[in-house]
Amino acid sequence: MISRFYLTCLIFLIFSCSFKDSEKVNPNTYTADVIIYGGTSAAIIAAVQVKKMGKSVFVVSPEKHLGGLSSGGLGYTDTGDKSVIGGLARDFYGRVYSHYQQDSAWKWQDREEYGNKGQGTPAIDGDARTMWIFEPHVAEQIFEDYVSEFKIEVFRDEWLDRDSGVSKENGEIVKIRTLSGKLFEGKVFIDATYEGDLMASSGVSYHIGRESNEVYGEKWNGVQVGVYQHRHYFKDSISAYNTPGDPSSGLVAEVSDAPPGNNGTGDTRLQAYNYRMCLSRHPENRMPFEKPPGYDPARYELLVRVYEAGWDETFDKFDPIPNLKTDTNNHGPFSTDYIGKNYTYPEASYEERKALLEEHTNYQKGLMYFLQNDQRVPTKVREKMAQWGLAKDEFTDNGNWPHQIYVREARRMIGDYVMTEHEVLGDREVPKPIGMGSYSLDSHNVQRFVTPGGYVQNEGDIGVHPKNPYSISYGTLIPKKSECKNLLVPVCVSSSHTAFGSIRMEPVFMILGQSAAAAAVLAINSASAVQDLDYTELKEVLSNEKQVLDLAGRLQ
Template identity: 65%
Template sequence: MKRMKTINIVTVIASLVFFSCNSAGEKEGEAITADIVIYGGTSAAVTAAVQAKKMGKSVVMVSPDTHLGGLSSGGLGFTDTGNKTVIGGLSREFYHRVWMHYNQPEAWKWQEKSEYGNKGQGTAAMDSVYKTMWIFEPHVAEQVFEDFVKEYEIQVFRDEWLKREDGVVVENGRIVAMETLSGKLFRGKVFIDATYEGDLMAAAGVSYDVGRESADTYNEKWNGVQKGVKQHKHYFAYDISPYKVAGDSSSGVLPEVSAGPPGEQLAGDDKIQAYCFRTCMSNHPENRVPFPKPEGYDPQRYELLARLFEAGWREWFEKFDMIPNRKTDTNNHGPFSSDYIGGNYDYPEASYERRREIIKEHENYQKGLLWFVANDPRVPAEIQSEMKKWGLAKDEFTDNGNWPHQLYIREARRMMGEFVTTENELLKRSPVPMPVGMGSYAMDSHNVQRYITPEGYVQNEGDIGVSTKGPYAISYGSLVPKAEECTNLLVPVCVSSSHIAYGSIRMEPVFMILGQSAATAAAIAIDDQVNVQEVNYDKLRKQLLEDKMVLESPSAPGQKP
């Protein structure tokens, strides 16, 4: 279902009156002012801030997060690289700095460097030719982001949350100021929303979408409801009953199964792909913390997994991807895993309070899952005995009980901007105007729902993995709102794209690329005194290339096209 947010004139007038009577008058001397104001603490926010400083602009980061880097420092250390030759600019510098860290002997505390297998996702973990490291520990990534901030003397306001109801002042289609819940007021010439949720974008009255479009909305094949698609291993290959008493529909439906219909094939809906935490585990006895038993633990929540094990499924450890020092980036794998399917539908639009509840629900679900596998007697002995060798990494996320501080927000709002990127651009069916970066990862959506088939068995729906058949360009038009909605905002994370196209764009290296491109455009808009939609593309392209960004597919020895 399409959800479009347009400017509410009454709200805007009310907010203008509020600021002119209160904030602007009483806080004028206290306002924090910069050329570019960046809202967010993600990897894109950091690269945008660095690029702004490199372009000679004053910049301030307003981060709701305490820890910088988003998923890149929040557990996703087994990088979704795709074709690494199209990762340029500050994104590549990030991975180069990680490489430099792991070339120091003291970086290898829990294992010898020679013991590490050097396996990455489609590439070597440590690339001696390009001097990049694509696989890393969470605390190492966070330190790289902190180093960026320190070296470029970027002012960061942490734990500052946008006042979403009336905290954004829009005058004549331009954001004038934004206020946070603490009462701080930020004024800028250009604003960048670099959050996973797109809260600044939405509060400014910019149109956006949530959920899946129907396949015919943009003439796509892989959008909308996708029943019967079996491209990964994340579907039920066994006939598993969804009922509390197996085979007895009158006994009620098990937890984590929807009793409602999945929808018509290829139809749009307002559901989104599942979230999870990318947990960092260790099997080193001195750096391992036993899996905690969450409050309200209910083993029945994992009955489907018990039935899977009973049916013969044994792939539990397949996504314990190894990162340095005997740790993992553990991701969802299989029909019943760490993805909390259906637990996030209201997250994109939810209040802060409700989002915190959703995050806690995901944490409890996933902690309960780990406890179940490590302790429940229904788990096969060979899996449970191996699972007991693992625990949370003691030296990661030390201020959060060794649990990741960032939920994997795989998709929330998506702006409907000047240009909508779809699978047609990713598959090279349609041209891409004004490219400002490239992606290459498969169009990858995790499951969206778990339902009951007409035959009375449980099944997942929404998991898609379709190759883009080589790198693709991302248009500048996907970073900017429609000109009639806002003329001084750039959005490098919740970019203008369809659901399935976003499934590829949403990779962390790409977010860093687009963050840098957004800041470059913001600086040019300020210099030339034009709206962001009117930025001279030739000038933008020239600057991006000078900064070693990649805007078209290069050829490299040994690199698949």
């Protein structure tokens, strides 16, 4: 006979074992204080800040490579005013500096030969021990170093189930599910993607495209036909038709037949995307441009006509980075910007996005092959292009092609506070600052259309400089409380199209990622909604982290 005492013990042991087994039944559930979705620079910087404040964090990254555009080819940093770049963002650029102080970093070029050309600041700032220009693999290694040093667990190639993968209770996200079946439970969530997929799937309001100027009383939003603030437009009268002057011959390739719309009116069009290629002119480190699938030289007819009109700026944005490489950006009226072909990207399914990225890749690869090989390209251009190729030692698992397209704009949250051009241009005071920006209101071309006279023209490119660096409000990171109480969005921030054109710089995304993470931890500590956070406490934390919040706090 088993005594009642031993029977009770036996039952307890059985239930205990069953409970432990039940914990193991679903090994795909992961729980942390903060869940960060995205693998961008903002995501990794946010994770570092969470760790620094003593909380647990998981980074759930759709990408295999970390750092987004910062490691994806944009090495010629859009710094703006470097004096307002503080905190972990400045630490990142300090680590770049330390890397290039090593002789081993200069494999393909002597350090002295490189020079010191940067954008808005010298490339190498010895006094501040920062460097703003770098090779893609160097940036990626720094992000990997952060992950190792701070023991950050990253789940790579994990894609949010955008249809039903976000579970909410009482206005809060409790867990998210990825397509692989993994569940991530947390107290606060951060959407650090360029697309804003977690934000959108959480039922948070957002905008895609350009608002009309009437929405926020702006000047530079909406359609901007005839506004030419950079050099990315057709200065000469170039026919939009296959047979010049003959509408019956049809439109030349890469021109839309849709009317551009009235100036100042809103639309759902997006500024163009491209890949920031890393090119090399060292003979031992360059790969020739190959003919992409479906290559058709006819799609570059407009560029031939631009050359025939006397344009000669092909290499103006082959910006130098160390080791005889470039960060190559768009330039001119017809360039690597694939104008008008990204409008559906933000809301597209993963498969549809993949197809769009392939189209962008083939267009841009085809353009480079065309420049190097087509006899209609001026000889001096072809001869100089022959000196360039994709850098062999970059993006080595992707055919030396960048793993991240430049998503200049996708969704933008309509949150607790909306930044507009009024704040960026210094015409309105910013409440609860958590970081600063300084770049111009910058939008690339949005569309290429036919003028009433039958000529081709671009529209949407603007560049309006603020008088001073400006503060960014905490309210831009948080949704309306009625929509979600435990989500922060440091990339697809709450702003108008024009304001986002300035905010959307990689140093600023790092700044906002750090500030969002600090807010997440403080919200957990106080058991409050992110909208109810004590700003004075947040300000103190950010100040201690050397985040620059206003003009008075500028660094040297």
